[in-house]
Amino acid sequence: MTTYVPDLDTLRGRLTGAVALPGDDLYASLTSGFNLAVRPTPAVVVQALDAQDVAEAVRYAGAAGLAVAVQATGHGIADALDGALLVHTGRLDExxxxxxxxxxxxxxxxxxxxxxxxxxxxxxxxxxxxxxxxxxxxxxxxxxxxxxxxxxxxxxxxxxxxxxxxxxxxxxxxxxxxxxxxxxxxxxxxxxxxxxxxxxxxxxQPELYAGALYFDGADAAAVLQAWRLWCADLPATGTTSVALLQLPPLPGVPEPLAGRFTVAVRFGWTGTAGDGAAALAPMRAAALPLIDAVQTIPYPAIGMVHADPVDPLPAYEETDLLRELPAEAVDALLAVAGPEAGSPQVIVEVRQLGGALATAPDSALCHRDAAFTLITIGVPMIEGVPQHAAAVRAAMGPWATGGALPNLAAGTGAERLARSYDPETLARLAAVAERFDPLHVLRAGQVPVRSPR
The missing domain is CATH 3.30.465.10 (Uridine Diphospho-n-acetylenolpyruvylglucosamine Reductase; domain 3)
Structure with missing residues (x-):
């Protein structure tokens, strides 16, 4: 491995891309992420234009004793990255x-x-x-x-x-x-x-029978209990989640949903539309939908199923995996996050797993035997959002596995890593990192916790 003098002029001379420091306009654009509640403040940012730029940045960081993090779209940033070198890969657009x-x-x-x-x-x-x-x-x-x-x-x-x-x-x-x-x-x-x-x-898969049913909050108990029972017999052709929503009255939010408590049943069906409609019939009968947006769509329109926001916003998220969802779990969830609970969360979602997700190829992805995911999403500036998110997790604790998926409510640190990976997997990840990263350069962001050498 080439040894570099740890100065920025040397780094700039070896890059096709650019180097940005705090105070630069480029630095501000490259450190902006999707979650406005997390603002990264790395010591230096490398805007890579090709893979060689990435390699040069990593070598420089090793020589300079800097930790390295990576960002492309900014959706996965979970901490401030103080003192790190951030490699921005957004221009690798092949x-x-x-x-x-x-x-x-x-x-x-x-x-x-x-x-x-x-x-x-x-x-x-x-x-x-x-x-x-x-x-x-x-x-x-x-x-x-x-x-x-x-x-x-x-x-x-x-x-x-x-x-x-x-x-x-x-x-x-x-x-x-x-x-x-x-x-x-x-x-x-x-x-x-x-x-x-x-x-x-x-x-x-050129098209899908997919979308969402939206119900009034008054029907939350009936819809969630029906969804729980319906999931038990849903074939793997269908993928679904249910979400308790409190969407603000902002542009783009449909009038029947804005500023009120509603319930969304998301549904994606990979078979024929006729079979999908038959499979969804019990949920359409659970209550009268405010909006029925389930229809045949071209696959590239798949974003309409969850209708996630496209613009950056501040968010505080918590997550768990559930081993089951009995009637008592639904009651517990409604008690803490239902329409009468005074929940400050914008979204509380339960997503069904199983089907092809339960297969187990040899990879670092753990928790394939979980039955459901749970996630809460709130605006951190609203008083009580973190405390309430913890209360939701506590209420669902009797049915939680203790694990978490790496991409849901992204986080860092030893406690989160222990939730994302079982001990055997975490040990193997650390061994791989030790073999290929002897200077412990890749120690920032969502990676196994390692100290600098």
Missing amino acids: CVVHPDGWARVGAGVRWQQVLDAAAPHGLAPLCGSAPAVGVVGYTTGGGLGPVARTYGWASDRVRAAELVTGDGVLRRVTAEDEPDLFWAVRGGKGAAGIVTALEFDLVE
Whole structure:
């Protein structure tokens, strides 16, 4: 490995991209993220234009004793990154869809680009509920999308990755070449290295029967109890979640939902529309919907299922995994977050797992046996949001597994890592990192906790 004099002039001379420092206009644009409640303040930012720039930044950080973090779209930033070198990969924008069923994308590509490029071939990527999210951060954390019970985790579709490991080496990893890194990159977030490109399989799914049913808050108990029972017999062709909503009266929020308590049942069906309508019939009969937005849609419109916000906003999130959802759990959830509870949360969602998500390929993604996810999303400036989120988790504690998915309510630190990975997986991730990152450069952000050497 080349040794560098740790000064910025040397770094600038080796980059195709740019270096930005606090006070620069470029620094401000590169450190902005989706969650406005978290404002990163790294010591220096490298705007990479290619994979070699990423490698040069990592080598420089190793010589300078700096921790390294990575950001592309800013959706996964979970801490301030104080004193770190932030590698911004948003300009790595390669996006190629192969008609025989796979795609190659750079680290700066968002899912909507892949959706639009795959559609003319009748193909579809396993994106998440928000197509504006970056492909790489989503996939390396597992990737749980609106058709996940049919097709499984996005990380299980990865066929190859190109990444820069902590020793500053650009590597191509597959199941045959560098199998330990290939294992780690599928679910291990940044523990394996900084991904510069991913190659992954697509599915044949030109359209969906999908959308959401929205009910009045007064019907919350009837809808949630019906949803709980309905989930028990839902085939893997269907993927669903239920959300308690308190959406503000802002532009883009439909009038029947704005400024009131409502309940959304999200639904994605990969089979025929007729079969999907039959499967959804019990939920349509649970109460009179305020809005029935479930219909046949082109797959690239999959973002309408959850209708996640597209503009940055401040958010405070908490999450859990649930082993089951009996009637008592629904009662407990409604008591703490239902229409009469005075909940300050904007969203409290329960998402069904199972189906193809329960398969267990050899990767770093854990908790495949969980039955449901729980997440709360609130505005941190509203008094009591963190305390109430903790109360929701406590109320659901009897049914929680103690685990968490890496991408839901992103966090850092030893406690969160212990929730995201079981001890065996966490130990293996740390061993992989020790092998390929001997200077412990990749120690910022969502990676196993390591101290500087």
